[in-house]
Amino acid sequence: MANSSRSYNIIFAGTPEFSKTTLAALLQSRHSIKAVYTQPDRPAGRGRKLTASSVKVLALQHDLPVYQPITLRDPNEQKILIDLKADLMIVVAYGLLLPLPILQAPVLGCLNIHASLLPRWRGAAPIQRAVLAGDAMTGITIMQMDAGLDTGAMLYKAECPIRFDDTSATLHASLSVHGANALLTTLDQLDALTPQAQDNSAATYAHKISKEEAEINWDASAVELDRKIRAFNPWPVAFTHLGENVLRIWSASVIEQSSSQEKPGTLLRVSSEGFDVATGQAILRLNTLQLPGGRVLSAADLLNSRQTDFAVGKILG
Numbered sequence: 001m002a003n004s005s006r007s008y009n010i011i012f013a014g015t016p017e018f019s020k021t022t023l024a025a026l027l028q029s030r031h032s033i034k035a036v037y038t039q040p041d042r043p044a045g046r047g048r049k050l051t052a053s054s055v056k057v058l059a060l061q062h063d064l065p066v067y068q069p070i071t072l073r074d075p076n077e078q079k080i081l082i083d084l085k086a087d088l089m090i091v092v093a094y095g096l097l098l099p100l101p102i103l104q105a106p107v108l109g110c111l112n113i114h115a116s117l118l119p120r121w122r123g124a125a126p127i128q129r130a131v132l133a134g135d136a137m138t139g140i141t142i143m144q145m146d147a148g149l150d151t152g153a154m155l156y157k158a159e160c161p162i163r164f165d166d167t168s169a170t171l172h173a174s175l176s177v178h179g180a181n182a183l184l185t186t187l188d189q190l191d192a193l194t195p196q197a198q199d200n201s202a203a204t205y206a207h208k209i210s211k212e213e214a215e216i217n218w219d220a221s222a223v224e225l226d227r228k229i230r231a232f233n234p235w236p237v238a239f240t241h242l243g244e245n246v247l248r249i250w251s252a253s254v255i256e257q258s259s260s261q262e263k264p265g266t267l268l269r270v271s272s273e274g275f276d277v278a279t280g281q282a283i284l285r286l287n288t289l290q291l292p293g294g295r296v297l298s299a300a301d302l303l304n305s306r307q308t309d310f311a312v313g314k315i316l317g
Contacts, residue, residue, distance in 0.1 A: 005030075008187060011084055011106065012055075013037040014092040018176045020054040022092045022113060025180035027062055031187065034084050035065045039095050072102050081105055090183065091145060103145055110145040111186070113179040115172075116206070117141060117157055119198040122150035123206035127175065128168050130206075131231035134223075137161055138171070140179045142186045144195055153195035158182040167233040167251075209236065216240040218265035218317050221281035222254045237290075240265070240316045242309060247316065250288040250296055257283050265317040270310045272300035277316060 007030045012023050015038050026033060036059040044051035052060075059066050069077040081089075082105045089110040091098065103110050116126035118141040123129075130138040139159040143152040158178050162171060186193065214236045216225060229238040229252045237248045253274070260268055260278035269276040274285035290296045291306070303310060 006191070007031050008087040008108075008190075009034050009085070011035050011037065011081065011086040011089040012059075012092075013089060013094040013096075013098075014055045015039040015053045015095050016093050017054045018115070018172060018179070019092040019094070020058050021176035022090065022180040022183055023055055023058055025184060026090070027058075029184060029187075033059075033062075033064055034086050035067060035081075037067045037069070037081075037094065037096075040068045040070060069096070072096055073099055078102060078105070088187075092179065098145065100147060103147065108190070111155070111183070112143050112145045112150070112152065113183055114141045114143060114150055115175045115179065117159065118143060118150060118154055119200065119203035121204055121206040124208040126206040127171050128206070128209050128231045129204075130162060131166065131168055131171060132227050134227055135162055138175070140175060140182045142182055143198075151198060151200070153197050155193045155195055156182055156186040156189075158185075165230070167230045169234045211236040214238045216249065216317070218277065219280040222279045222284040223282070225279055225284050226252055226254050242291075242314070242316055245292055245309075248290040248296075249286055250290060252287055253285045255283040255285050259283075263315065265315050267310060267312055267314045267316065270303065270312055272303060274299040275310055 009032050010026065011034055012026060014023060023036070036055060038053045038055040041050040041052050043049065056066055067080065072078060078101045081102060086106045088108045089106045091110055092113045098110060114126065116130060117139045121129050137159055139157055141154050142156040143154045146152040158181070160174055160178050214232045216238055229249050232238045233250055237250060239246050239248045241247065255276060259281050260283060262268060262278040264278050264280050266278045267275060268278055268283060274287045277284050277286060287299055288296060289299065289302055
């Protein structure tokens with residue numbers, strides 16, 4: 001399909017690092033950014049200092065107008081956006097609901113970059129849920145936004161395999177680049193693309209991740225626990241208990257052995273290679289861990305400093 005040379009006047013809406021990749025790509029394209037919308041500055045870090053979003057920082061570096069409304073339900077805020085007279089609004093992990101007047105404001109509507117192959121994993125946490133479910137493939141969907149939650153017609157899809165060692169962090173990085181590239185391709189072909197309705201009967205929902213979900217239940221299989229550890233890296237980080245201490249688990253690997261006769265959660269073997277733990281099925285080797293107030297350490301480094309804490313036969317959980 002031949003690419004269009006048409007350029008669009010765009011309002012960009014996004015907040016986290018994932019969104020920044022797309023804004024950076026648009027800034028290098030032939031398209032014009034009329035304004036950038038991002039969430040209000042939030043307290044961050046130990047000092048809880050008000051901190052600008054990644055998108056705002058990049059926008060200001062390029063002297064773009066930045067808007068940070070608390071809500072877009074306010075008619076005054078809606079008028080400001082409508083008066084920008086944009087061709088398109090590109091929305092990437094913005095974090096605010098877009099009411100109907102906003103969805104209808106741009107001449108060609110609002111396009112969203114969603115980090116899954118819709119209709120699978122609609123909702124807030126598509127990357128984590130895909131890893132947690134053991135999906136072999138995910139990707140990016142460019143869709144026309146409507147009043148529903150990730151229910152709009154699809155314009156373009158790009159697949160991205162999930163490797164056996166992918167974490168949410170590594171997949172997030174891959175999909176941010178896929179998303180930017182997919183959007184530029186979509187804009188090149190926009191006049192020729194036919195929107196495709198989603199099959200609602202095939203939809204799954206990616207519920208928001210909670211810290212409570214990250215607690216390890218050793219009765220689960222080693223494969224399931226490995227997925228959980230990878231899905232919850234870098235947040236909220238899978239954890240278990242070692243005595244009275246919370247032990248955060250940043251990485252692990254499945255040991256292909258028959259299940260231990262020991263109670264799930266039992267430390268079976270302790271070495272510089274890792275800490276082998278009995279699970280409901282097979283054995284899980286803990287590779288990278290963190291104790292309260294401490295740094296993230298390899299099993300070898302943690303063993304050197306806290307050897308007595310990790311004795312064979314101890315029960316985690």
